[in-house]
Structures are given as C-alpha cells and as structure tokens.
Amino acid sequence: MNLISCHILDSTFGKNASEIRVTLRSLNDNEQIFVTNATSDGRIKESFESQENQLFELNIASNDFLKECSNMDFSIIPDIPIKFMAKKQNSHYHFSVVFSPSSYSVISVVSDLDNSI
Template sequence: MNSLSSHVLDTTSGKPAAGMKLCLTTASGDSIEAVTDNDGRCKQWGDVEFSAGIYTLRFYCKEYLLEKHGESFYPHVDIAFEIQENGGHYHVPLLISPFGFSSYRGS
C-alpha cells in the first residue's frame, strides 16, 4: 500500500513552514486541500488510495512568504511526481525561501 507525506521548511528562517495551504491532485483528477501543521508537515489526505499514476502537490507559498518575509517571487510551487504500484511511502519535501525553492524524494 502506498502512502504520502510532505514537509515544508523555510530556509530563510530555518524553521518549519506552519499553516501553508496545499492542494493534492490525484492520478484520477480529484483534488484534496490540506494545511501544514505546526511542524510544517502534511499527511492528512482523507481516504485517498494512492494507486499508481502521476500526482501534483501545489504549495500555496505566497501568503506564507509575504507574512514571514515581506516578499514572494512565487505565488505557488507545483511538484509533479509519479507513484509506482506497490511503491511504498512517498515523502515530498519542499525547501522554500522568497526567491528560491528545492524539492527531492525524501524517506
């Protein structure tokens, strides 16, 4: 069974990005909205079954970055990734600052 989590870290402050809105678009086209917790993490996707296919996580970072740093070059960051059949756990972290971002497949 596949599962998905995410973690957003603010590289300018060196702290988790709490309260950032996200939207997961599933392989079947459904959308699930969520918000990062106090540790910048998100793993609450309701009853979604993560079958094989292409997914997109949209991180709505503008509001967060404006509030914390007064500037945001990015209104949002989209990360598309592919889940394999019986791929296990997928962790999609986002490192964000007002003028840069990075992501990778975590564990």
C-alpha cells in the same frame, strides 16, 4: 492505499512552515484529492488512493505563506508544484521541501508502506 508525507522548511525565516496550505490533485482527471495545512512543525501526512502510473501534483502555497508571515508580497514564485507518478499501490511518498522567495529545493523518497520512512 498510499501515504504521502511532506516536511516543509522556510529558509527565509529559518523555521518550519507551520500552517502552510498543501493541496494534492490528480492530473489524470484534474480531481482534487485533499487540501490541508501543515502542522506546527511544518509537516503533513495524508493517505490517498491511486491507479497504477497515475500522475499527481502536490502544490505548496509558498507565496501565500510568506505574505502572511511578513506582510510583504516579494516572491516571484507563487507556489511550489511537485509532480510525481504513483507507480504502484501501498507506497509511501515523502517530500522534503526547503524554500525562499526566489528558490526552492525538493528531495523525494519512495518506499513500500510496509517499510515506510
């Protein structure tokens, strides 16, 4: 089993991206693993299974979030796709994401579940 966590910050409004939709999908077999919404502090934390060297995409629905917050459709970036490889079991994958209508930045950290963040 692995753990994935993410902290998502909206730099347009200077706040946590609360309730933003996040989806995890296996790219090896195109299987949806989960769909969830971030907590009020812009965080998700979910467990997932993987094979060695399995490719995943964590997708953050940034434009939908911005439309709901501002009633404006002004982003040219429809979502934030984060592709990553699960190299081994019992790992914690953490992503910190900061976004605006025209850009995003991702920082990733991987650790063993026993030494988790």
